[in-house]
Amino acid sequence: MTVSQLPSFFFTLNLLKLIFRAPKPATMTDMPAMVSRLWSRKGYSAMTVFGHIFTSQQDTADVLNGRFGALKNHEMIHLRQAQSTGNSWFRFYVRYFWYSLSALRYFRRCHNAAYYLNPFEIEAYTHMHDLHYLDRCADQGAQEWRRYARMKLSERLEIVRQLGY
Secondary structure (H helix, E strand, O other): OOHHHHHHHHHHHHHHHHHHOOOOHHHOOOOOEEEOOOOOOOOOOOEEEOOEEEEOOHHHHHHHHHOOOHHHHHHHHHHHHHHHOOOOHHHHHHHHHHHHHHHHHHOOOOOOHHHHOOHHHHHHHHHOOOOOHHHHOOOOOOOHHHHHHHOOHHHHHHHHHHHOO
16 A cells, blocks of 8 residues: 555545444434545535534634534534434435435536435525524424425425525
8 A cells, every 4th residue: 555545545444434333313412523624525614424524624613513503503404314314324325315316417507406406405404594493303303304305306496596505
């Protein structure tokens, strides 16, 4: 193994550890935020990965770990959504990936359609400023994504445009 392969090797090991040691979503009350430029995609503030919030900047991670605001609420809604998909991160990500793939055909109508037309993201963006939303869906997880998933992509696009994205 060459020196240039070491970072990707350790990244893969850490990813596998993160996946196989991830607690069940229902057992979690909070998700720690940490810095990783590999996980944080350009243009996004944070990303939930198997019960952890990754961001590209330390100050954003400090804010997410220190106080509960709209961005933290958005990521915590994803935790509640994972609870509603059989209390499984794996099922959550399989569905997330499927919904993203199915929205790709709208890439000309909506910048980043695979992301914004995803039912999980629509629910999270719709309620990210409602800091009591998590309390209302604490027992069974966030379920509103199911309604968005039944909608046509054109209907989802209208909602996303109303949200300003």
